[in-house]
Amino acid sequence: VSGFTITGKDAALFQCSGTPFSIPAGGAATFAVTCTPAALGSHTAALVFANNSDDIPFTLNLTAVSYIRTASSGPFTGGNTITITNGAPFGTITNVLVGGVVAQIVNSGSNWVTIILPAVGSWGPKNIVVQTGAGDITLPGAYIVNPSGQTGSEPLPGCWLSDEGLTNGAVYAVAVNPTNGHMFAGGLFDGFCAEWDGAKWTTLAGAGVQLEGPVNALAFNPANGHLIAGGSFYDYSISNACYCAEWDGSQWNALAGLNSDVLALAIDPVSGALIAGGDFGGHCAQWDPVAGQWNTLGTLQVRVKALAINPTNGTLFASGYYPGAIYWDDTAFCAQWDSVAQTWKTLGDLEGSSNYGYILALAIDPQTGALVAGGSIWGSAYCAQWDEAAQQWNPMGNLDANSVGGSISALTFDPKTGRLVAGGYDNDNGVGYCAAWNGATWNNMGSFNSTVYALTENPATGNLVAGGDFNGNFAEWKVPTWTTFDGLNNSDNALITDPVTGHIFAGGWFDGYCAEWDGSQWNVLGNLDGGVDALAIDPATGHLIAGGNFSGYCAEWNGTAWTTLGALDSDVYALTFNPTNGNLIAGGYFSGYCAEWNGSQWNVLAGLNNEVDALTVNPTNGNVVAGGWFDGYCAEWNGTAWTTLGALD
Numbered sequence: 001v002s003g004f005t006i007t008g009k010d011a012a013l014f015q016c017s018g019t020p021f022s023i024p025a026g027g028a029a030t031f032a033v034t035c036t037p038a039a040l041g042s043h044t045a046a047l048v049f050a051n052n053s054d055d056i057p058f059t060l061n062l063t064a065v066s067y068i069r070t071a072s073s074g075p076f077t078g079g080n081t082i083t084i085t086n087g088a089p090f091g092t093i094t095n096v097l098v099g100g101v102v103a104q105i106v107n108s109g110s111n112w113v114t115i116i117l118p119a120v121g122s123w124g125p126k127n128i129v130v131q132t133g134a135g136d137i138t139l140p141g142a143y144i145v146n147p148s149g150q151t152g153s154e155p156l157p158g159c160w161l162s163d164e165g166l167t168n169g170a171v172y173a174v175a176v177n178p179t180n181g182h183m184f185a186g187g188l189f190d191g192f193c194a195e196w197d198g199a200k201w202t203t204l205a206g207a208g209v210q211l212e213g214p215v216n217a218l219a220f221n222p223a224n225g226h227l228i229a230g231g232s233f234y235d236y237s238i239s240n241a242c243y244c245a246e247w248d249g250s251q252w253n254a255l256a257g258l259n260s261d262v263l264a265l266a267i268d269p270v271s272g273a274l275i276a277g278g279d280f281g282g283h284c285a286q287w288d289p290v291a292g293q294w295n296t297l298g299t300l301q302v303r304v305k306a307l308a309i310n311p312t313n314g315t316l317f318a319s320g321y322y323p324g325a326i327y328w329d330d331t332a333f334c335a336q337w338d339s340v341a342q343t344w345k346t347l348g349d350l351e352g353s354s355n356y357g358y359i360l361a362l363a364i365d366p367q368t369g370a371l372v373a374g375g376s377i378w379g380s381a382y383c384a385q386w387d388e389a390a391q392q393w394n395p396m397g398n399l400d401a402n403s404v405g406g407s408i409s410a411l412t413f414d415p416k417t418g419r420l421v422a423g424g425y426d427n428d429n430g431v432g433y434c435a436a437w438n439g440a441t442w443n444n445m446g447s448f449n450s451t452v453y454a455l456t457e458n459p460a461t462g463n464l465v466a467g468g469d470f471n472g473n474f475a476e477w478k479v480p481t482w483t484t485f486d487g488l489n490n491s492d493n494a495l496i497t498d499p500v501t502g503h504i505f506a507g508g509w510f511d512g513y514c515a516e517w518d519g520s521q522w523n524v525l526g527n528l529d530g531g532v533d534a535l536a537i538d539p540a541t542g543h544l545i546a547g548g549n550f551s552g553y554c555a556e557w558n559g560t561a562w563t564t565l566g567a568l569d570s571d572v573y574a575l576t577f578n579p580t581n582g583n584l585i586a587g588g589y590f591s592g593y594c595a596e597w598n599g600s601q602w603n604v605l606a607g608l609n610n611e612v613d614a615l616t617v618n619p620t621n622g623n624v625v626a627g628g629w630f631d632g633y634c635a636e637w638n639g640t641a642w643t644t645l646g647a648l649d
Helices: none
Strands: 003-007 015-018 030-037 041-050 058-069 081-086 093-098 104-107 112-116 124-132 135-145 159-162 168-176 183-188 193-196 201-203 216-223 226-234 242-247 252-254 262-267 274-278 285-289 293-296 303-309 316-320 333-337 342-348 357-364 373-378 380-387 391-396 407-413 420-425 435-436 442-444 452-457 464-470 474-478 492-497 504-508 513-515 522-524 532-537 544-546 554-557 562-564 572-577 585-590 594-595 603-604 612-617 624-630 634-637 642-644
Touching: 015 041, 030 058, 058 104, 058 135, 058 452, 081 135, 093 104, 093 112, 159 226, 168 226, 183 216, 183 226, 183 464, 216 274, 226 262, 242 262, 252 642, 262 316, 274 316, 285 464, 316 373, 333 373, 380 407, 380 420, 420 452, 420 464, 492 544, 504 532, 504 544, 532 585, 544 585, 572 624, 585 612, 585 624
Parallel strands: 168 216, 168 452, 216 262, 262 303, 303 357, 333 357, 357 407, 407 452, 492 532, 532 572, 572 612
Antiparallel strands: 003 041, 015 030, 041 058, 058 081, 081 112, 093 124, 104 112, 124 135, 159 474, 168 183, 168 464, 183 193, 193 201, 216 226, 226 242, 242 252, 262 274, 274 285, 274 303, 285 293, 303 316, 316 333, 316 357, 333 342, 357 373, 373 380, 373 407, 380 391, 407 420, 420 435, 435 442, 452 464, 464 474, 492 504, 504 513, 513 522, 532 544, 544 554, 554 562, 572 585, 585 594, 594 603, 612 624, 624 634, 634 642
């Protein structure tokens, strides 16, 4: 295989990674094709391989159907309503399952369905399966069930966005190239090590050493621009090419001499020396590039799981555990290397005299130079800072109740906030596997659905990135910010998003009264002659409905012109759709205050004695709920009459 190209109508939306260099006769190769759609629809392209077989070129036709949903997450108890719109027809829908539990179908069309979410009994990402007469359509991880409750503190504002493309496994280690901003992931996934260039993942493989096992640790050497990988791999075609290798940009070269797994790597920022820790003899060693060999640093009888080097003075720290006869007899360990005496100095008792547990992560505070250690002691997540003057560990809060779960597996400092961030695993208490320390308590950071093994900084954005075995395997932490959509010169009273195009509609008292944002500019819709106070989109037709102070008070936009709906006699302040029959409901200051449009006329929902300012639908029973200035202020319509909800004053 000498190369490949992606052609066709939607070629720009498709990416390919891990393509083979050759395929033997009768053999097979696995690689990844991903589609990143810009909008709802069915997308096609062709992947064309250039090769030297008898049948050239080889063409693989690609089709990807994208979908959207009105909400991507919701409460643990269910009960909320979402609409799913597909880029191609569903067919005849018979059932919708969320996390394996049947949802209530409220309404549906050829390519959309509105459902009431069930209680699925567990939190995290759930598949939505649309069952049809022609078969099942699965939307993987399309809906996230929020935890049933958070204890201790509120989550930090922000979200994890997945850089998808790593498949069939987990990310154990991450590293960055500070020169070009590229990031690297290593682990137990297809290809074992890959590079992210800002748009896609590319497996690192060449003519040299072949990584034939999981990568546990990564380090980037800024002196020569090479990536170092350590792990449980071994290229059986090369004698003694064990456990550690260097990527020179085109192939892996063995750093031979270690006799068992590498679990940690570090580059000394002062001397540039490469340090490895793990299960091999001596458990910690330094690479001599001139002699091409590893030199053991002292003699440790522990399994080294983490390394850290103080960037100011080059002091090396190692942590892990003394293996017990059974795993709960493991004893936590942390030590400092004395480069003059060539010995290791144990750093105090981590938690009492027994120290049962392990230290899996180390970090150096960039502000103070203090060492921070994380792991598990006596079955609970543990984090502490080393006090050099007092020669003792000072624990940092209660992680088990508030954040990461049973153990810390990764530590780093957020470059933007300076906060310590911990990733964890063994989580069975409904929290999110990642948390930040504010100096007094831990705050949850998002909601991963499984272990975070590695944390670092994206040099291109300054944001945190995480690797693990959660959905997507690799994600970036982004805090939401506001972006102004310039062009409107007065108030916006209503906003709604088109679920098909993703365009935003605004209504208000600006010039033109109603406009559509196409991603770069506002375009006025038609010629309304007064303010717009309410907007809705008909789920059956996709048409925009506006209500307000203009002539006719309620109108439908068909894409080119407005059509007045009936003959209301005053302002419309609220709009929604009845999920039972698909009819439009309007509320306002017109006669009767609330009415239902059946396609040809308005029918008053009688019983309210003053204006309606807000409308919604009760997700548990599909009834319309109104709020306004009428007696009781909030009421529910059961199909025949209004019932006041509670006693608002």
